[in-house]
Amino acid sequence: MMVRFSRVLERGSVFAAFLRQKDWSSKFTTVKYSSTKAEPRLHRMEYQDAVCTLNTLQTNACALEQVRRERGHPQLQLQAMRGFLERAGLVVEELDHLNIIHVTGTKGKGSTCAFTEHILRSYGFRTGFYSSPHLVEVRERIRINGKPIGKELFTKYFWQVYGRLYETKDTHGGSMPAYFRFLTILAFHVFLQEKVDLAVIEVGIGGAYDCTNIIRRPWVCGIASLGIDHTSILGDTIEKIAWQKGGIFKPGVPAFTVKQPDGPMMVLKERAKEIGCPLWVCPELEEYPADSEPLRLGLAGHHQRSNASLALQLSHSWLQRRCLPDQSIPSPADESKGVSPAAGFQPSPIMAKGLEDTEWPGRTQTLKHGPVTYFLDGAHTTRSMLACVSWFSKVASQHERTTGGPVVRVLLFNATGERDSAAMLKLLVPCHFDFAVFCPNITEAIASCNADQQNFNVSVENMLTRCLDNQRSWRLLNGQEEKPGAQLLISRDALPLVAAERCSKTLVFPCILSALQWLSQGRDSVLAHPDKRVIPVKPSVTAKAAPLRDAAGIHVLVAGSLHLVGGVLKHLDPSFAS
Numbered sequence: 051m052m053v054r055f056s057r058v059l060e061r062g063s064v065f066a067a068f069l070r071q072k073d074w075s076s077k078f079t080t081v082k083y084s085s086t087k088a089e090p091r092l093h094r095m096e097y098q099d100a101v102c103t104l105n106t107l108q109t110n111a112c113a114l115e116q117v118r119r120e121r122g123h124p125q126l127q128l129q130a131m132r133g134f135l136e137r138a139g140l141v142v143e144e145l146d147h148l149n150i151i152h153v154t155g156t157k158g159k160g161s162t163c164a165f166t167e168h169i170l171r172s173y174g175f176r177t178g179f180y181s182s183p184h185l186v187e188v189r190e191r192i193r194i195n196g197k198p199i200g201k202e203l204f205t206k207y208f209w210q211v212y213g214r215l216y217e218t219k220d221t222h223g224g225s226m227p228a229y230f231r232f233l234t235i236l237a238f239h240v241f242l243q244e245k246v247d248l249a250v251i252e253v254g255i256g257g258a259y260d261c262t263n264i265i266r267r268p269w270v271c272g273i274a275s276l277g278i279d280h281t282s283i284l285g286d287t288i289e290k291i292a293w294q295k296g297g298i299f300k301p302g303v304p305a306f307t308v309k310q311p312d313g314p315m316m317v318l319k320e321r322a323k324e325i326g327c328p329l330w331v332c333p334e335l336e337e338y339p340a341d342s343e344p345l346r347l348g349l350a351g352h353h354q355r356s357n358a359s360l361a362l363q364l365s366h367s368w369l370q371r372r373c374l375p376d377q378s379i380p381s382p383a384d385e386s387k388g389v390s391p392a393a394g395f396q397p398s399p400i401m402a403k404g405l406e407d408t409e410w411p412g413r414t415q416t417l418k419h420g421p422v423t424y425f426l427d428g429a430h431t432t433r434s435m436l437a438c439v440s441w442f443s444k445v446a447s448q449h450e451r452t453t454g455g456p457v458v459r460v461l462l463f464n465a466t467g468e469r470d471s472a473a474m475l476k477l478l479v480p481c482h483f484d485f486a487v488f489c490p491n492i493t494e495a496i497a498s499c500n501a502d503q504q505n506f507n508v509s510v511e512n513m514l515t516r517c518l519d520n521q522r523s524w525r526l527l528n529g530q531e532e533k534p535g536a537q538l539l540i541s542r543d544a545l546p547l548v549a550a551e552r553c554s555k556t557l558v559f560p561c562i563l564s565a566l567q568w569l570s571q572g573r574d575s576v577l578a579h580p581d582k583r584v585i586p587v588k589p590s591v592t593a594k595a596a597p598l599r600d601a602a603g604i605h606v607l608v609a610g611s612l613h614l615v616g617g618v619l620k621h622l623d624p625s626f627a628s
């Protein structure tokens with residue numbers, strides 16, 4: 051695995067050397083407009099090359115050093131971003147023409163953006179939508195009219211921006227922007243080139259110093275629910291986090307927030323007052339007067355209701371300000387407090403349809419795959435795991451009632467970064483899983499390079515050790531004795547294998563594909579073909595497949611990491627097949 055990673059890295063630097071020699075404009079014309087029969091293949095290669103080169107920005111020593119330096123002086127981050135933007139040929143004033151809706155929050159910003167984008171697209175506007183992270187392919191982060199930008203367009207715009215930055219590198223101490231910064235600049239470039247009517251921009255981390263906060267004049271800002279995440283960057287209390295998030299407020303630009311606990315709400319109010327921005331608190335979804343039927347949401351789960359209310363306010367405000375510019379913005383009723391409840395207006399039929407038709411994969415998503423039903427949710431904080439458990443308990447019970455027989459429940463889990471896995475696993479105990487399966491966010495252990503899903507910031511060994519820790523936590527939480535059965539084996543060619551424990555209902559796999567194979571083989575070979583011998587993934591794993599034999603169905607909850615969910619979707623959901 052490490053060998054393959056380093057090859058990709060090498061490929062990136064070889065490519066960079068190639069770039070140094072090439073004339074940019076001729077490269078674009080030959081690749082972009084070539085009409086030979088080989089064109090589709092050429093484009094595919096170019097896309098992969100673009101993604102591999104992009105990935106070098108994850109490990110670029112100069113960029114990492116810069117990030118480290120800026121951590122101590124966060125205000126430098128926006129200054130640096132402005133410099134990169136200019137080197138890429140853009141000026142910050144141009145971004146004013148993007149008619150931006152800027153959204154932050156700890157949980158629900160992606161879903162809120164998806165609802166908002168869908169509502170405004172339903173009105174006939176050409177939309178841009180920038181979000182993170184991606185599930186399967188990096189181009190999902192940049193959407194035009196709700197669809198991930200195509201490979202050809204991504205490739206074309208990627209090389210334009212990369213080329214400009216690369217050409218000016220030597221006069222700027224060799225610096226290139228880090229991964230997220232680069233993608234943010236790329237998104238702005240794409241939206242300007244593609245002449246979108248509006249752009250919905252999701253903050254990466256925090257708000258005040260996030261590189262998306264380079265924008266000066268959004269039409270409206272939104273703050274989804276606040277909680278604890280990214281504490282090493284944002285601070286270790288919800289109030290400190292609220293201060294960071296409130297940093298996206300702009301003078302005179304209306305902002306909306308969902309209801310927040312008292313402490314962070316007070317911080318938001320103070321931020322709004324100090325910046326001079328009218329801040330409104332969204333009503334509950336029930337408080338919107340309904341014409342006939344209650345509002346229906348395309349995204350499942352009770353927690354999506356506050357996101358939907360925020361999206362209604364954001365799109366309503368955008369429509370009013372953008373399309374009815376003569377109307378003055380009402381100020382919050384109590385200016386001294388700097389915040390007011392927003393009115394629950396009657397959503398138009400277009401808005402109602404927009405909410406109902408919104409799709410946002412990987413969040414409370416149900417996917418049937420043969421006899422196995424997957425419940426996928428990228429919850430990776432305790433707050434979102436609580437929401438996930440509540441959704442899963444309800445929806446899985448509904449499915450069980452219609453299955454007509456015993457159902458085996460499986461948890462497929464992984465967590466990354468500074469996340470508290472044990473706290474998340476504790477919340478999952480009441481779901482009564484028959485099996486708990488752990489694997490790292492590696493899609494396939496032995497496969498060709500899948501550049502879109504590579505993460506160079508963590509080693510394979512660390513990922514697997516984390517899985518074994520999770521397995522141990524789960525066993526402890528379930529009152530199972532600690533057994534010294536699990537072993538981490540690293541083979542000579544660096545392909546890691548993890549032995550499953552005997553006599554327990556926990557399993558660890560080296561990659562997502564092998565976990566999915568275990569699920570489908572256990573089921574297919576035993577249920578669909580009762581006479582056929584089970585072909586084991588590994589002997590120790592086959593022993594665990596036995597209870598699947600009697601099951602009328604298998605329900606698998608995939609949670610703990612959006613990247614894990616993405617890896618599963620890559621294998622199972624045809625709409626993600628490239």
Ligand SMILES: Nc1ncnc2c1ncn2[C@@H]1O[C@H](COP(=O)(O)OP(=O)(O)OP(=O)(O)O)[C@@H](O)[C@H]1O
Pocket residue numbers: 155156157158159160161162182183274275351353354356357413414427428429430433434435437438612
């Ligand atoms: N209001 C909410 N409260 C709790 N959990 C939520 C809320 N909204 C979404 N979630 C859950 O949080 C996870 C991420 O959802 P979403 O992409 O909408 O949020 P996000 O703020 O963009 O998250 P991230 O920054 O982690 O990508 C999903 O599991 C989703 O079901």
